[in-house]
Amino acid sequence: MKDIKERGNQTVVTEFLFLGFSNHPELQELFFLIFLVIYLVTLLGNLLILTAIRINPVLHTPMYYFLSNLSFLDICYTSTTVPVMLLNFFREKKAITCEGCLSQIFFLITFAGSECVLLAAMAYDWFVAICHPLHYPVLMSKRICAYLAAGSWLYGLVSSLIHTGLTASLTLCGPNQINHFLCDIPLLLKLSCSDTSVNELMLYVSSATIGLSPCLFTAVSYVLIISAILKIQSAQGRQKAFSTCASYLTVVVIYYRTANINYDQPSSGYSLDGDILVSVLFCIVTPMLNPIIYSLRNKEVKVALKKLCEGFILPNDSSV
Incomplete structure (x- = not known):
């Protein structure tokens, strides 16, 4: 981030001050407790799903590879974002250095x-599995799945490098207060x-390529x-397909909807609390909801999680 000399009322910006939640100083302890619980549930839920998929051979399929x-x-x-926010309570x-802010953005x-x-x-x-089941082993081979996953990570990384580099070239001359709990x-x-x-311009391009497309x-x-x-004739087959599809669709709707609201808010009528x-919702609640939705809506995940939990409990029982 470029440093600048003092010029009139302008000051050198070396750090930023977060104003998030400053409107409610009397609720700091409550906010800390709520977000700590959400963060722990997020970590536990996603770690359980990762472990269940890892140790259960039944879940070694493209669907659960992407889920992991x-x-x-x-x-x-x-x-x-959450650990820094919790510390700031x-x-x-409630400060963060320019370098720390850029790292968070990256x-x-x-x-x-x-x-x-x-x-x-x-x-x-899911489209290939439902609409082209006979070609599924070819269209969703291990190599193709690895390419799709790697492409997702590469796409996010390249976009991040471009935006972080452009942001680092900005001249910031004050004020250094950010009306939020994170850098964006x-x-x-x-x-x-x-x-x-x-x-x-690059933000609009990213919205079209990474967001809209x-x-x-x-x-x-x-x-x-x-x-x-x-079109499936079997009622049981339709119900099973809809059950799995519903979990994916719920996650997709929540993610894209909150992302759209977060980055496409009107400039007028700005509200710090809003x-x-x-x-x-976008950065903290959604990552917590994903494992909950999959564990509740997906029978195979529920069975795997149940076996995983029993694996932790049964050894203790047998030693008594």
Whole structure:
């Protein structure tokens, strides 16, 4: 981040001050407890799914390969912001260095962009399984699955490198207050006293490539999937297909909807509380909901989690 000399009322920006939750100082302890519980549930839920998929051979399929990637992404994504936010509840000065802010932006964009593309890959996997079952072993081989997963990570990483590099080139001359609990590109653009047209253009390009394109692809895939499911003659087959499809569709709707609200809010009528609430839903609550939705809606995941829990309990029982 470029340093600048003092010039008039402008000051050198070496750190940022978070104003998130500053409107409610009397609720700091309650907020800390709520977010700590959510963070622990997120870690536990996603770690359980990762472990269950890892040790259960029945779940060694493309569907659960992508799910394990999603769980790992959710752990990384929420860990980028929540630990810093929890620490700030006990700090009088809720500050972060410019380098720390850029690092947070880099990881946020990497994980958020990767998850957006990964959800589209999961929709493609489900589309092939329902609409082209005979070609599924060929179209979703281990190599293709690895390419899709790696492509998701690479897409998020490349986008993050571009945006973080452009953000690092901004000249920030104060104020250094961020009306949020995290660092994000639109927030820093408001603090810049240099030309931000290139940054804004790249944000629009990313919204179309990483945001809109995977979202449209996913939507079309699920329209075709639901249409194919409705043609299944067996009622039991339709119910099983809808049950699994519902869990995926719920996760997709929650993610894309909260992402859309978070990054496409109108500039007028800005509300600090409203903006923070949307970001909490997108960055903190959604990663917690994903393992809950999959464990409740997916029978195979429930069975695997039950066996995993029994594996921890039974050895203790046998030793008594």
